Amino acid sequence: MKRNRMQQKLFLITIALISISACTNQISEGTKNNTKLTSFVDPFIGTGGHGHTYPGATIPFGMLQVSPINGVNGWDWCSGYNYSDNIAVGFSHLALSGTGIGDLLDISFMPINKKVDLSKYFESRDSIPYKSTYSHNNEKASPGYYQVFLEDPKINVQLTTSQRTAYHKYTFTKEDQQSIIIDLGYGTNWDSATKTHITLEDVQTISGYRFSTGWAKNQKVFFVAKFSKPIKNHKIYSDGNLINAVSTTGVKTASQLFFNNSNTALQVKVALSSVSISNAKENLDTGDFDFDKIQVAADTNWDGALAKIQVESPTDSLKTIFYTAMYHAQLAPVTFSDKNGEYRKENDTIATASDYTAYSTLSLWDTFRAEHPLLTLIAPDKVSDIIRTMMSYYKTKKILPVWTLYGNETNTMTGYHSIPVIAEAYVKGIRGFDAETAYQAMKTTMMQDDRGLKEYKKYGYIPYTLIDESVTITLEYAYDDWCVAQMAKALGKEADYLFFSKRAQAYRNLFDKNTGFMRAKSVDGKSWSLPFDPKYAVHRNGANYTEGNAWQHSWFVPHDVENLIAMHGGTETFTARLEQLFTESSEINGDNTSPDISGLIGQYAHGNEPSHHIAYLFNHANKPWRTQYWVREILKTQYSTLSTGLSGNEDCGQMSAWYILSAIGFYSVNPASGNYEIGSPIFEKTTITLSEDKSFIIEAANVSDKNKYIQSAMLNGAVFNKTTISHQQIIAGGTLHFVMGSLPNKKWGVHNTKINE
Incomplete structure (x- = not known):
């Protein structure tokens, strides 16, 4: 019992x-x-090393980027911040995400608990009296939110933002003096103030502007700031002089504002405009100073943006890398038009986006490759608005933009890659812009004479004796020509189609069959640049290649890969040289090499955009399993959850967009073709939300680190044996099912016909 x-x-x-x-x-x-997807995002990824990202608060494609600035003049501080640092000099409202350019960082606020002398010009960070140390142990960031504890004044700083208004919350030590420094004259890196202005409008409001020159030669930023408590006292300085007034204008103006200490928290709302102070006031959110409410709204906004692509994996680190990439890919382009639609153009006139949003920060040399193709999947409405913004700038000079920043054309980098962005959008069925006008802009741009096009048209290539970076420029103009041809064909312009298709063969003129490289050629059409070393690189002056060497640039013929293979002598020679690219020793020869050549696997440089399509070229040469192998190697070795988790500049979303597309299983080698190349998915399941009632699912049975090779595939229940999938097949919805294995299936995805040997 x-x-x-x-x-x-x-x-x-x-x-x-x-x-x-x-x-x-x-x-x-x-x-x-x-679990919210925002919990997987780590904004500190990429803030170390050469990633050049910022950790501050913004919303998807938002107007403001409110973020800490370290005050260091250096390439790895292009965003204003580097994780290796521990000193802050302020919190600015504009920042570039992952570029190699030291600009913006405008309208800096810095809380402090003592009086300081702002009459002096600070030659370096060491002389700034309001700087403060901080520790990464007391620093946090998540989508739409940033927090840091300033150790010297013992002030906790919290930042968040809405579409056009930044919110600051400063929590002071009890009984401490509460003060804010606004130094409009201070600038870092390339930026230098030319004219600034401050006005105390009332006891809770200040306004002003900051005009500056740098990479953007004529940058005009107007602002208004409203405080949660009255300004008790103030000091205003203009070019080193203390001004007994409530308003001043000078090259370098600054102000220290003092508040009562009855409540430990002081809050600030800040709005900007490229047009006027009155527009900044209109951009400023109405209502109270409910910081927590705005932060929650920003987090919710980001969660919806991240959910456009949902992945399933038992490995949290992969989800962190992926969703941080999704975060970075939606930081730029940034909203530029004000609430009333107005924005400044490069000729200093004011345009109005009456039925669309105008965007700035168009890093097109980088982003046409993967960032814009990604946007055609997750934000097609923004693609048409971006193109309409391009067309607005085209009206000014009758040339499409190259790299626009805050109402300025910087003319940075090679080619005219607004052209593939437009062609891709049209080929993929995006119609929110005037196609005929866009085509005329594309054609007119490629028929003018600036930036090497005169030489390109005369010789059929650009002679290195006339223009630097001649090989890269020639190859990129050939691709741009092909994109114009596709647009012409789609619009029924047969003569233009034939003309630009022929010109798109310009790459042939620089191919050296004896070495297998694209090489610089003289005006005589016969003489190569000597001596020739495919590992040699020089930055800018005297360069034949842009930020790279012959190994990295000789593969850019995305519109005619089959002929590139044939010129090499067939698939075996071509793939042998591709393999050598990845296995060659990684030294870069030369005394003035570009810092952009990073993320090296052999001579493949994932840290810079010209290499991004190369691993997928094996698909065209009947060896897709080698694409699968090398794509996995890049995914595994070039991205991590560390602050140094990006192997090169993020470049406004391009580095992250490569990861997003490649991780879910495909990539846009030739964006304007409307097709994607199949790689090797790393997630068990990916769901791309296309609309409320339609999605495209990618499944990878048995996927793992070892099971990287595609054994078989089915699309909507039918056998799928191709290495490409079209945009139209994806947006139609359905399921692409892969079976993965540890050994290559050398029959899957192989063409029935061979490239001519």
Whole structure:
């Protein structure tokens, strides 16, 4: 009897444990299902090394980027911040995400608890009296939110933002003096103030402007700031002089504002405009200073943006890398038009975006490759608005933009890659812009004479004796020509189609069949640049290649890969040279090499954009399993969860967009073709939300680190044996199912016909 009671007791305990376990599993699963995607984002990824990202607060494609600035003049501080640092000099409202350009960082606010002398010009960060140290142990960032504790004044800083208004919350130590420094004259890196202005409008409001020159030669930023408590006292300086007034204008103006210390928290709302102070006031959110409410709204906004592509994996680090990439890919382009639609153009006139949003920060040399193709999937409405912005700038000079920043054309980098962005959008069915006008802009741009086009048209290539970076420029103009041809064909312009298709063959003129490289050629059409070393690189002056060498630039013929293979002598020679690219020693020869050549696997440089399509070229040469192998190697070695987790400049979303597309299983080698190349998916399941009632699902059965090779595939239940998938197939919705394995299936995706040997 005792034994039976003992058995019964054990039975009941077992049942209880099972019940508890079941409940725990349900809670765990429920928590998992309710976990916000923003929890996987780490904005500090890329802030170290050469990533050049910023950790501050913004919303998807938002107007403001409110972020800490370290005050260091250096390439790795292009965003104003580098994770290796621990000193802050302010919190600015404009920042570039992952570029190699030291600009913006305008309208800097810095809380402080003492009076300082702002009459002096600070030659370096060391002389700034309001700087403060901080520790990464007391610094946090998440989508739409940033927090840091300033150790010297012992002030906790919190930042968040809405579409056009930044919110600051400063929590001071009890009884401490509460003060804010606004130094409009201070600039870092390339930026230098030319004219600034401050006005105390009332006891809770200041306004002003900051005009500056740098990379953007004529940058005009107007602002207004409203405080949660009255300004008790103030000091205003203009070009080193203390001004006894409530308003001043000078090259370098600054102000220190003082507030009562009755409440430890001081809040500030700040809005900007490229047009006027009155527009900045209109951009400023109405309502109270409910910081927490704005932060929650920003987080919710980001969660929806991240959910456009949802991935499933048992490895949290992969989800962190992926969703941080999704975050970075939606930081730029940035909203530029004000609430009333107005924005400044490069000729200093004011345009109005009456039924669209105008955008700035168009890093087109980088982003046409993967960032813009990604946007055609997750934000097609923004693609048409970006193109309409391009067309607005085209009206000014009758040339499409190259790299626009805050109402300025910087003319940075080679080619006219607004052209593939437009062609891609039209080929993919995006119609929110005037196609005929856009085509005329594309054609007119490629028929003018600036930036090497005169030489390109005369010789059929650009001679290195006339223009630097001649090989890269020639190859990129050939691709731009092909894109114009595709647009002409789509619009029924047969003569233009034939003309630009012929000109798109310009790459042939620089191919050296003896070495297998694209090489610089003289005006005589015969003489190569000597001596020739495919590992040699020089930055800018005297360069034949842009930020790279012959190894990295000789593969850019995305519109005619089959002929590139044939010129090499066939698939075996071509793939042997591709393999050598990845296995060659990684030294870069030359005394003035570009810092952009980073993320090296052999001579493949993932840290810079010219290499981004190369691993997918094996698909065209009947060896897709080598694409699968090398794509996985790049995914594994060039991205991580560390602050140095990007192997090169983020470049306004391009580095992250490469990861996003490649991780889910495909990439846009030739964006304007409307097709994607299949690689090797790393997630068990990916869901791309196309609309409320339609999605495209990618499944990868048995996927793992070892199971990187595609064994078979089915699209919507039918056998799929191709290495390309079209944009139209994806946006139609459905399921692409892969079966993965540890050994290559050398029959899957192989063409029935061979490239001419």
